[in-house]
Amino acid sequence: MFTLFHHPFCPQSRFVRLALGEYGLDLRLVEERTWERREAFLALNPAGTTPVLIAEGRPAIPGAGIIAEYLDETHGAGMGERRLMPTSIGERIEVRRLMAWFNDKFFEEASNPLVTERIYKRFMDEQDGGGAPAADVIRAAKANVRYHLAYIGWLAKTRNYLAGDRLTYADLAAAAHLSAIDYLGDVPWVEDDAAKAWYARVKSRPSFRPLLSEWLAGVPASRTYVDLDF
Amino acid sequence: MFTLFHHPFCPQSRFVRLALGEYGLDLRLVEERTWERREAFLALNPAGTTPVLIAEGRPAIPGAGIIAEYLDETHGAGMGERRLMPTSIGERIEVRRLMAWFNDKFFEEASNPLVTERIYKRFMDEQDGGGAPAADVIRAAKANVRYHLAYIGWLAKTRNYLAGDRLTYADLAAAAHLSAIDYLGDVPWVEDDAAKAWYARVKSRPSFRPLLSEWLAGVPASRTYVDLDF
Numbered sequence: 001m002f003t004l005f006h007h008p009f010c011p012q013s014r015f016v017r018l019a020l021g022e023y024g025l026d027l028r029l030v031e032e033r034t035w036e037r038r039e040a041f042l043a044l045n046p047a048g049t050t051p052v053l054i055a056e057g058r059p060a061i062p063g064a065g066i067i068a069e070y071l072d073e074t075h076g077a078g079m080g081e082r083r084l085m086p087t088s089i090g091e092r093i094e095v096r097r098l099m100a101w102f103n104d105k106f107f108e109e110a111s112n113p114l115v116t117e118r119i120y121k122r123f124m125d126e127q128d129g130g131g132a133p134a135a136d137v138i139r140a141a142k143a144n145v146r147y148h149l150a151y152i153g154w155l156a157k158t159r160n161y162l163a164g165d166r167l168t169y170a171d172l173a174a175a176a177h178l179s180a181i182d183y184l185g186d187v188p189w190v191e192d193d194a195a196k197a198w199y200a201r202v203k204s205r206p207s208f209r210p211l212l213s214e215w216l217a218g219v220p221a222s223r224t225y226v227d228l229d230f
Numbered sequence: 231m232f233t234l235f236h237h238p239f240c241p242q243s244r245f246v247r248l249a250l251g252e253y254g255l256d257l258r259l260v261e262e263r264t265w266e267r268r269e270a271f272l273a274l275n276p277a278g279t280t281p282v283l284i285a286e287g288r289p290a291i292p293g294a295g296i297i298a299e300y301l302d303e304t305h306g307a308g309m310g311e312r313r314l315m316p317t318s319i320g321e322r323i324e325v326r327r328l329m330a331w332f333n334d335k336f337f338e339e340a341s342n343p344l345v346t347e348r349i350y351k352r353f354m355d356e357q358d359g360g361g362a363p364a365a366d367v368i369r370a371a372k373a374n375v376r377y378h379l380a381y382i383g384w385l386a387k388t389r390n391y392l393a394g395d396r397l398t399y400a401d402l403a404a405a406a407h408l409s410a411i412d413y414l415g416d417v418p419w420v421e422d423d424a425a426k427a428w429y430a431r432v433k434s435r436p437s438f439r440p441l442l443s444e445w446l447a448g449v450p451a452s453r454t455y456v457d458l459d460f
Contacts, residue, residue, distance in 0.1 A: 046381070047335055059323050065295065066326045073319060089303060093289050096296045104334070105277055151276070 003054040005032045005041065008214050009119045009183070011111040012064035012103055013051040015176035019068060019084060019169065021207030023075055035120065035128045064103045065096075068169050084169045095163045098155075098170035102177050106148050111177040113141040118184050119219065142186055149192050152178075156198035167202070175202040179211055185222035189230060196230075204228050233284040235262045235271060238444055239349045239413070241341040242294035242333055243281040245406035249298060249314060249399065251437030253305055265350065265358045294333045295326075298399050314399045325393045328385075328400035332407050336378050341407040343371040348414050349449065372416055382408075382429075383422035392428070397435075405432040409441055415452035419460065426460075434458050 002020060004027055006013030020027050032041055032050050045052045045062040053061040053070070061070050072085040085095055117133035124130030152174055155162045163170035178187055178199060189196045202208070212226050224230035232250060234257055236243030250257050262271055262280050275282045275292040283291040283300070291297050302315040315325055347363035354360030382404055385392045393400035408417055408429060419426045432438070442456050454460035 047331065059320055061323050062327055063330055066323065066330065069299070069326060070319070070323060073322070089300070090289055092303070093291050093296065093300060096299060097292055100293055100296060101277065 001026050001028060001056070003028045003030060005030050005044065005052040005054070006050050007031060007033065007120075008216065009115045009180050010050045011107060011115065011177040011180040014180055014211055015064050015103060015169075015173050016051045016053060016067050017211065018172040018176055018207045019071055021210065022082065022084060022167075022172070022205070023071065023079060025075070033123060035124050064173070065099060068099060081166070084167070084172065086164065086166070086168060091164055091168075095168045095170050098163050099173045102170070102173035106144075106174070106177050109144040110141045110148060111181050113137050114145075114181045114184060114186050117141075119216070122218075145181065145186060146188060146191060149187065149195050152198065153192035153195035156194040162198070167205075171198075171202050172207075175199060175208070179203070179208075179225075183216075183221045183225050184219075185224070187224070189224060200228065200230070231256050231258060231286070233258045233260060235260050235274065235282040235284070236280050237261060237263065237350075238446065239345045239410050240280045241337060241345065241407040241410040244410060244441055245294045245333060245399075245403050246281045246283060246297050247441065248402040248406055248437050249301055251440065252312065252314060252397075252402070252435070253301065253309060255305070263353060265354050294403070295329060298329060311396070314397070314402065316394065316396070316398060321394055325398045325400050328393050329403045332400070332403035336374075336404070336407050339374040340371050340378055341411050343367050344375075344411045344414060344416050347371075349446070352448075375411065375416060376418060376421060379417065379422050379425050383425035386424045386428035397432070401428075401432050402437075405429060405438070409433070409438070409455075413446075413451045413455050414449075415454070417454070419454060430458065430460070 002025060004013065004016060006017070006029055008031065017027065032038070034041070034048055034050055037048055041052075042048055044060040047062060049062070051062075051064060051067065053067045055061065055070070061067050068085070072083070076083045076085055086092055117138050121130050121133060152162065159165070161167050161171050162174055181187055203212075215221055232255060234243065234246060236247070236259055238261065247257065262268070264271070264278055264280055267278055271282075272278055274290040277292060279292070281292075281294060281297065283297045285291065285300070291300050298315070302313070306313045306315055316322055347368050351360050351363060382392065389395070391397050391401050392404055411417055433442075445451055
């Protein structure tokens with residue numbers, strides 16, 4: 001049994017949930033509001049960020065990339081064809097490159113500003129940065145979503161899945177970040193058919209179901225969010 | 231023979247140089263000015279960032295963390311006691327946590343703003359963001375250096391090296407970022423004796439020599455930079 005300190009809209013936490021779901025590993029979720037800087041949470045992860053995975057007998061495992069490496073080292077070999085990290089060195093480089101692309105770059109340029117402005121700020125006190133969403137931040141982030149979507153579309157046209165023939169961490173990372181902002185209606189799917197078709201395939205996997213069924217009170221999901229044939 | 235696309239003041243590139251140096255691996259350096267967004271470089275790494283390591287017969291390997299994993303997978307097992315990533319799962323989590331702490335968090339909060347303002351901006355055209363250093367950015371980054379230095383000091387007091395008994399990637403990451411800003415005189419060593427003593431040990435390693443001998447025309451190194459007994 002794992003415990004994940006997460007936020008339902010933290011895109012990197014969504015990535016970890018998808019990975020554990022693909023591996024059929026049981027998970028208890030603890031919602032953490034990182035902006036409250038809870039002391040017991042900072043003791044687990046001094047960086048104060050989600051996700052943090054707790055596995056029995058291990059130090060707390062902070063961050064999407066580190067959790068992915070941990071899961072590969074402890075469970076990857078036993079997963080056979082379902083392993084989310086390929087075994088060849090060259091393919092591992094590409095999967096790690098794309099994991100970092102989405103968990104770091106897409107996060108910084110698009111998913112984190114959108115989720116922060118539209119969701120987190122609702123729950124923050126004024127002194128923590130709460131308040132009305134900043135229109136200029138949202139505008140810049142939405143422009144970035146468009147170029148990322150085109151990159152995903154290009155990858156999806158070139159390959160079966162984003163990093164190659166099979167589903168890997170790269171697909172889960174991209175889909176996790178997209179899912180958080182798709183809830184908010186911030187993904188212009190009409191702009192890229194290839195990206196949309198790839199996302200529809202990933203979204204229809206059983207590991208995705210728990211994400212799609214969680215709604216936030218007062219913030220209804222976009223028309224495309226739950227619909228598998230959006 | 232490896233080729234590294236780097237900048238002499240890119241702290242993450244310095245980390246990679248230290249790691250290759252510790253493993254005794256030969257390296258050819260190519261200086262990349264990422265703000266020029268050279269097309270051939272973007273083809274190697276669409277993210278447009280240094281470091282990028284080229285190893286024969288492999289796809290280009292972008293980013294300090296991905297390069298560290300690559301080196302561990304291809305050379306780690308043969309390095310015995312000198313391996314920079316421990317073999318036990320728990321210690322690997324801690325080394326990866328601290329690698330990310332320095333290569334991501336320290337980079338974002340301290341080393342990258344200082345190097346950008348004080349070095350890169352000298353070489354940038356006005357349209358790329360060149361010009362005079364922004365005093366408020368430097369002030370904020372220097373304040374962040376102080377809390378990071380205290381954290382390093384705390385780790386160094388608790389353990390022999392930052393992640394445990396032996397030298398690991400964690401030490402090289404911390405030392406690489408500190409070295410870039412120590413050149414600029416931006417590390418208040420007097421504030422933390424334990425951090426200073428730990429850094430003096432790491433800095434005296436042969437892998438550090440190439441970094442210490444490179445000076446930038448027009449920007450003299452600080453008094454503490456080359457002196458091993460600073």
